[in-house]
Amino acid sequence: MKAVGVLNSLPVTDVSALQDVEIAKPVASGKFLLVKVHAVSVNPVDTKIRMNAGTNLPQPRILGWDCAGVVEAVGEDCSLFKAGDEVFYAGDVTRAGCNGQYHLIDERIVGRKPKTLSFDDAAAMPLTTITAWEALFERMGISKDAAANKGKSILIIGGAGGVGSIAVQLAKKVAGLQVIATASRPQTEQWCRDMGADQVINHREALGDEFKRVGLTGVNYILCLVGTAQHWHGMADVILPQGKLCLIVDTESNQPVNINLFKPKSVSISWEFMFTRSRFQTADIAEQGVLLNEASRLLDAGVLRHTRTEHYGPLNAANLLKAHAKLESGTMVGKLVLNVPQ
Numbered sequence: 001m002k003a004v005g006v007l008n009s010l011p012v013t014d015v016s017a018l019q020d021v022e023i024a025k026p027v028a029s030g031k032f033l034l035v036k037v038h039a040v041s042v043n044p045v046d047t048k049i050r051m052n053a054g055t056n057l058p059q060p061r062i063l064g065w066d067c068a069g070v071v072e073a074v075g076e077d078c079s080l081f082k083a084g085d086e087v088f089y090a091g092d093v094t095r096a097g098c099n100g101q102y103h104l105i106d107e108r109i110v111g112r113k114p115k116t117l118s119f120d121d122a123a124a125m126p127l128t129t130i131t132a133w134e135a136l137f138e139r140m141g142i143s144k145d146a147a148a149n150k151g152k153s154i155l156i157i158g159g160a161g162g163v164g165s166i167a168v169q170l171a172k173k174v175a176g177l178q179v180i181a182t183a184s185r186p187q188t189e190q191w192c193r194d195m196g197a198d199q200v201i202n203h204r205e206a207l208g209d210e211f212k213r214v215g216l217t218g219v220n221y222i223l224c225l226v227g228t229a230q231h232w233h234g235m236a237d238v239i240l241p242q243g244k245l246c247l248i249v250d251t252e253s254n255q256p257v258n259i260n261l262f263k264p265k266s267v268s269i270s271w272e273f274m275f276t277r278s279r280f281q282t283a284d285i286a287e288q289g290v291l292l293n294e295a296s297r298l299l300d301a302g303v304l305r306h307t308r309t310e311h312y313g314p315l316n317a318a319n320l321l322k323a324h325a326k327l328e329s330g331t332m333v334g335k336l337v338l339n340v341p342q
């Protein structure tokens with residue numbers, strides 16, 4: 001089958017950083033579904049793995065952790081899906097990704113594709129939705145009952161990016177929080193408002209100054225999606241006593257952060273990594289399938305909207321490399337997708 005893979009870690013400006021390859025079509029077995037891929041999205045994790053894959057790999061490393069497609073065959077231990085089902089999922093970073101015509105996926109981390117969305121629009125959603133959902137509702141323990149959150153607020157740093165676009169919606173439309181998002185350009189500021197943000201502040205300025213400018217005294221929750229170290233002092237400044245902070249991005253080794261800044265306010269600090277469940281095969285791994293099905297229902301009900309803004313054409317090495325370049329620019333608004341010609 002056709003796929004796009006990495007054979008040598010190269011910068012995005014090198015045309016051979018991604019290559020069109022021919023690999024064996026996988027076979028469904030055990031708990032794995034064989035999915036015929038219809039559309040894929042791209043995330044910053046793809047670019048990070050591309051740059052760290054190594055040199056002269058004996059087999060191409062297939063990237064891609066956002067997929068919408070149709071189940072072609074099921075393994076002997078599968079019970080949740082059957083051939084012909086339309087699905088969407090992010091997958092497992094320890095295994096081959098979905099940048100090919102077919103893909104094997106553990107059925108426990110698969111959701112039913114929203115019926116009202118095209119494959120292209122559905123492919124934009126899974127990885128970012130899992131990340132935002134787990135961060136808000138599991139790591140920070142925010143209630144999904146809006147009445148229980150009355151008077152509570154959240155700051156979402158990086159509100160217009162892939163994760164931010166769905167995090168703002170979940171925080172506003174499901175949890176009913178007052179949502180303050182960050183954006184640095186008129187286009188991204190407007191996008192955050194379109195997703196449901198009540199206020200938008202600029203992440204190029206000090207968070208404390210921005211809070212004063214818009215008349216805010218503090219927030220109960222912070223979800224930091226970009227620039228953990230850059231925003232560390234600002235977050236300690238604007239979080240309310242006994243607030244909760246969730247991080248999703250590593251700090252660089254040359255950017256140590258001082259955890260003690262959060263002690264006077266007794267702030268709870270948590271990490272979200274959406275590949276934890278699949279990587280460690282946790283006992284609750286099937287919760288990812290459950291949350292994708294719930295998100296699918298909310299998308300079909302019109303509570304949530306898809307976040308696709310761009311289409312980069314059919315999946316091939318040249319188009320995928322352009323998509324990686326866009327992600328690496330740090331200027332993504334919502335999500336981009338590529339389709340797999342059927």
Ligand SMILES: NC(=O)c1ccc[n+]([C@@H]2O[C@H](COP(=O)([O-])OP(=O)(O)OC[C@H]3O[C@@H](n4cnc5c(N)ncnc54)[C@H](OP(=O)(O)O)[C@@H]3O)[C@@H](O)[C@H]2O)c1
Nearest residue numbers: 044158160161162163183184185188203226248273274332
């Ligand atoms: N832990 C996990 O499970 C997990 C899951 C998904 C993603 N991630 C990581 O989370 C990060 C964000 O992912 P994403 O998909 O949302 O990325 P993305 O779509 O590429 O994010 C782009 C957005 O980042 C904003 N931005 C750029 N510089 C910023 C800064 N200094 N401070 C705040 N915002 C800034 C930009 O807004 P402006 O244009 O307005 O500046 C832009 O809209 C990536 O590093 C990714 O690897 C982690």
